[in-house]
Amino acid sequence: MKIGILGSGMVGQTIAAKLAEIGQEVMLGTRSPEKLQDWLAKNPHVKLGSVSETAAFGEVVFNATKGDAALEVVKTAGAKNLAGKILVDISNPLDFSNGMPPTLFVSNTDSLGEQIQRALPDCKVIKALNTLTASLMVNPRALADGEHTLFICGNDAEAKAVLTRLLTEWFGWRDILDLGDITSARATEALLPIWIRMYMKFGTGQIQFKIVR
Amino acid sequence: MKIGILGSGMVGQTIAAKLAEIGQEVMLGTRSPEKLQDWLAKNPHVKLGSVSETAAFGEVVFNATKGDAALEVVKTAGAKNLAGKILVDISNPLDFSNGMPPTLFVSNTDSLGEQIQRALPDCKVIKALNTLTASLMVNPRALADGEHTLFICGNDAEAKAVLTRLLTEWFGWRDILDLGDITSARATEALLPIWIRMYMKFGTGQIQFKIVR
Numbered sequence: 001m002k003i004g005i006l007g008s009g010m011v012g013q014t015i016a017a018k019l020a021e022i023g024q025e026v027m028l029g030t031r032s033p034e035k036l037q038d039w040l041a042k043n044p045h046v047k048l049g050s051v052s053e054t055a056a057f058g059e060v061v062f063n064a065t066k067g068d069a070a071l072e073v074v075k076t077a078g079a080k081n082l083a084g085k086i087l088v089d090i091s092n093p094l095d096f097s098n099g100m101p102p103t104l105f106v107s108n109t110d111s112l113g114e115q116i117q118r119a120l121p122d123c124k125v126i127k128a129l130n131t132l133t134a135s136l137m138v139n140p141r142a143l144a145d146g147e148h149t150l151f152i153c154g155n156d157a158e159a160k161a162v163l164t165r166l167l168t169e170w171f172g173w174r175d176i177l178d179l180g181d182i183t184s185a186r187a188t189e190a191l192l193p194i195w196i197r198m199y200m201k202f203g204t205g206q207i208q209f210k211i212v213r
Numbered sequence: 214m215k216i217g218i219l220g221s222g223m224v225g226q227t228i229a230a231k232l233a234e235i236g237q238e239v240m241l242g243t244r245s246p247e248k249l250q251d252w253l254a255k256n257p258h259v260k261l262g263s264v265s266e267t268a269a270f271g272e273v274v275f276n277a278t279k280g281d282a283a284l285e286v287v288k289t290a291g292a293k294n295l296a297g298k299i300l301v302d303i304s305n306p307l308d309f310s311n312g313m314p315p316t317l318f319v320s321n322t323d324s325l326g327e328q329i330q331r332a333l334p335d336c337k338v339i340k341a342l343n344t345l346t347a348s349l350m351v352n353p354r355a356l357a358d359g360e361h362t363l364f365i366c367g368n369d370a371e372a373k374a375v376l377t378r379l380l381t382e383w384f385g386w387r388d389i390l391d392l393g394d395i396t397s398a399r400a401t402e403a404l405l406p407i408w409i410r411m412y413m414k415f416g417t418g419q420i421q422f423k424i425v426r
Contacts, residue, residue, distance in 0.1 A: 101400075103322050107321050148425045177411075179407070179410050179411070179414065194400035197397055204426075212423050
């Protein structure tokens with residue numbers, strides 16, 4: 001499958017490397033290709049593209065940008081290039097301007113996931129993978145043999161079923177919990193404050209939520 | 214031990230009944246004693262008192278009021294009556310005025326736990342038990358044999374150590390996670406939006422967070 005990944009930081013690199021490793025066709029969209037030459041030498045099967053080329057290339061697209069750039073990047077990616085496609089939104093509205101821990105620049109009555117869905121009305125935005133560290137996104141079984149929970153939400157039930165199948169096949173997820181429509185992004189983005197406090201306490205990102213039920 | 218419980222709804226009743234059952238001296242503080250006569254007939258070892266009598270009575274006090282009444286009730290309880298004591302704050306700043314799911318009337322850069330600590334500067338406010346249903350607060354082993362997480366936070370390390378011991382002895386908690394000072398109440402109160410969405414999805418409150426690490 002052709003996968004586009006917007007954002008070439010740790011999250012974008014980790015997902016790109018894993019998907020290329022399992023034989024998917026991956027394009028990483030970046031505004032700074034010059035910074036990726038070393039990484040690209042180790043991941044020769046990943047193509048680099050502009051943000052809009054990457055959006056046009058992917059059958060499924062990941063938004064792995066930083067929260068404060070996310071809306072601008074998806075607009076640059078182009079509503080037309082993303083129309084009808086699944087956009088997996090991993091971004092979080094973190095505001096580090098007052099130090100650690102960060103606050104959220106949108107919360108409670110709105111979310112970054114909803115803002116992105118409103119900016120791309122014909123795209124199937126699914127909020128997912130935003131509540132855990134990159135290495136666990138693509139290898140959940142590295143922690144407690146995968147006995148923890150991935151939250152997803154979005155307005156298109158069929159798209160969520162497709163993504164659930166893909167994340168299970170690609171990465172080995174065992175417990176994917178559909179919270180409902182994209183307004184549930186308010187609830188999963190709101191997990192970041194506690195996640196970051198635990199990250200600071202334990203000094204590791206190898207922590208995850210499991211919903212016991 | 215003498216325990217005061219502010220608020221006589223489901224949470225206050227559940228904690229009062231359990232603590233009386235295990236032999237603690239319990240006073241339930243309420244503004245509506247007439248509504249509790251049937252319940253009291255079944256729980257004859259629980260005393261009723263006014264809010265301020267209950268605060269004065271308890272060596273440890275629970276705030277089990279509804280969020281929108283919490284600040285008013287703890288002020289009525291009296292800063293002097295609560296000085297030097299542990300106040301376990303279970304309240305959540307839920308705003309149901311726009312229907313379900315509720316939003317939070319304080320969040321992100323402040324919390325109800327912090328507001329209560331500011332109103333009672335000489336009291337040791339510990340935010341705890343606010344992220345799960347009443348029956349599991351006092352009987353965590355009823356779900357997954359207790360393999361899930363209780364979050365606590367507050368400014369006084371010794372008070373948190375005392376409360377951790379008490380909750381373990383009284384209720385059988387196995388995994389109590391100290392998140393730090395009372396500002397972490399922002400992070401645990403922020404779990405309510407996802408908890409309520411899961412409650413609506415599953416149709417039961419028998420759900421809990423476990424932090425896998």
